[in-house]
Amino acid sequence: MSTEYLKKDFERVDKKFKELKRKGEIEAIEKRLDSLEDIGINSSMDKLWAEIYHDVLELKKNKENND
Numbered sequence: 001m002s003t004e005y006l007k008k009d010f011e012r013v014d015k016k017f018k019e020l021k022r023k024g025e026i027e028a029i030e031k032r033l034d035s036l037e038d039i040g041i042n043s044s045m046d047k048l049w050a051e052i053y054h055d056v057l058e059l060k061k062n063k064e065n066n067d
Contacts, residue, residue: 022064029057 033053036046 022060026057026060026064029053029060033057 033050036050036053
């Protein structure tokens with residue numbers, strides 16, 4: 001019985017870790033996007049990166065909401 005308890009406890013902690021990791025990834029992308037916007041998007045390369053970050057951020061948020 002104690003091994004079953006430990007297994008469930010491990011699963012709970014692992015699930016929480018994955019949630020926090022996803023939130024951390026979203027926050028990191030938001031910070032990158034903010035830094036791009038703060039310095040000003042002047043070049044076409046910066047515009048592409050900003051679009052990529054927006055798209056990835058949107059996908060990650062949608063995935064988090066669906067999980």
